Amino acid sequence: MADQTHPSQPADPDRGPVRRGGQILSGAAAAAPTFDQLLLDTRQSGMTAPPVSDVASTTSDAWRVLRIQAEFVEGFGTLAQLGPAVSVFGSARTGEGTDEYALAREVGRRLAEAGFAVITGGGPGAMEAANRGAHDVGGVSVGLGIELPFETGLNPYVGIGVDFRYFFARKVMFLKYAQGFIVLPGGFGTLDELFEALTLVQTGTVSRFPVVLVDRAFWGPLVDWIRGALEARGMISPGDVDLLSVVDTAEEAVALMAAVQQGGRA
Known part of the structure; x- marks a missing residue:
């Protein structure tokens, strides 16, 4: 538990x-x-x-x-030669043995097999699972840790780790060195990273940056709210919700990342 x-x-x-x-x-x-x-x-x-x-x-x-x-x-010195990478986000509370943990691990494995480095927050739960999946197949597994009062340190599947004192410095690394985000079920921290990425894409600060949500049952209500409240009331432009891709499987998520890397569309 x-x-x-x-x-x-x-x-x-x-x-x-x-x-x-x-x-x-x-x-x-x-x-x-x-x-x-x-x-x-x-x-x-x-x-x-x-x-x-x-x-x-x-x-x-x-x-x-x-x-x-x-x-x-x-951060810049450690990650400058990283190569193609994807940042994976999800709950630190995802327990080993759960379907969510298995999904995150498969995402990490498939990303590594597709030639991507896997970047996570380096913590437990879904982060550990994604790093573990990359580690399983000899891929590049990166953890960007953060100083917190309840911090437990980087998980054992991180191959390249950087510890940060400041959240905003860490966030720059997630974005600067990734070709996209894969977002698994998570809480406030996951939502924070998700909406920051969407804002940067919406404003053109970053381009060709896919944001893929995995698990329609979990993310569907949020996407419906964005469409039915924000778009319907003119808070965002028509079509802004399409900046998100929603899938159910690790295979679909990684395929979208590979398509963008090869010059396609998310």
């Missing part, structure tokens, strides 16, 4: 080691806020951390700029 602990719960001060960028922390230090929290959550609600004034020398905005720059340099 999947862990039902809510991810927004604060870190346990007695927990084991966790990664914070290049740091490995345990005990009370592991309960300190992440770098994203220090940057974005000025309220510092419920955090067991020193006052901001005590750590100002390393968390001031000027120092953050250098940290952010370093994240981009690390």
